[in-house]
Amino acid sequence: MNKAAIQRFLLFILLVLLQVWLFNNIHLFGVATPFVYLYFVLKLPVKMNRNTALMLSALMGLVIDLFGSTLGLNMSVMVIVGFLRFYLLKLFAPRDVYEDYVPSFEALGNFMFVRYVGAMTLIHVTILHIMESFTLFDPIKLVSQILGSFVLTVLLICAIESINVKGFKK
């Protein structure tokens, strides 16, 4: 295993722990929950084999599910997000990049990176909340949950990203 893979593994564990210890318990105004574990998938290298990336994404969802209460929910959402990531990257990331090119503020540019994060997050929270509301349908609550979680997740992921960048520079 090379250094990047080990770093990725540690990031995986850190994000799972943060999600189950901290962020799963946040329900701001009763609607907004941040899904920070999405950051793991966002930071996979652009050139990574897309099958591997999809499997890793599904694995992240499965692990979050095992800690939570609805088995298969996060996994199916992460499979969809991981699948669409390949096509979104075609839109947002430049074509010719070197081997371990990872999306970040610097690599994509601030505006482009936020758009990439925003698009992925919007897909994620929309599917997640729609699937979650199958048991109890309440359209107003559903829309406010999607919007609330979307804003909170994007803000937190951008915050983590900026901390991450500073950490690496030191």
Place this chain on the structure above:
Amino acid sequence: MRNLVNFILKNVYWLLFFLLIFLSFQLLIHNNEFHRSKYLSVFQEIAGRVYLVSNSVESYMNLKTINSDLMQRIAMLEQEVRNYKKEVEILSELIFPMDVHEYESAYSNAFSFIPARVVNNQISRMGSNYITLNKGTLAGVREDMGILSPNGIVGVVIRVSPHFSKVIPILNPKYQPSCKIKGTDYFGTLSWDGKDSRYISLKELPQHAVFNIGDTIVTSGFSTVFPEGVLVGTVEDTFKKKGENYNSLKVKLFTNFSALNEVLVVVNALKDEQLSIEKVEDNE
């Protein structure tokens, strides 16, 4: 043949996607069956230990509310003990048939309690609430045992591992125990609408049932999970849908699910006996 291989190689990304989606939907659909499977109860143990860490921080922060809750409960119990003492004094002057006493004590001895602590409590998520406790099979907890808080009903155990157990609370539409209005024999089913963790509805109550706002709701004791008369809440409001022959009540819960920490697991020593005799009648 070569075309087929080429096709698969070209579309392996799509195939993988559909395979994973199929897998995750299988998990989602068979959620309840997987709950009872063995390999998941191994993970339950791991998840429980992870949650134990966050809980040790959380329980410190909740100490104040829990303390005041306990003090109130102690005060109430003391008052009750005093009342009972008075009653015993009065009763002891009367002659009481011995055999009735024996039956009653046999019944009340059927239930014993195991104290446990909540290590994970996900209450505000719509429709999919579960609670994890820090006691498992080693402490004598089994599936289908009831859970009480110092204030009232909590839920029922659905999965156990050696050191942890997973509880489905009444704040989950999948669990609907039967309850009645205290002092009457009219009963209905409790069910949660997913909106407010302080309130629950008592549905399918007969139209002719007599009740007042402020009446106490208790468990009916029809199942082997809870003894009769466990506190649930008080009637806050009543509503009836058009064309339904049943009343529904809005019930304010005694249990504060957002600050749940110390709970009791209800052990029913006569459960197997009751279930076996009920089974016999089914077969006939």
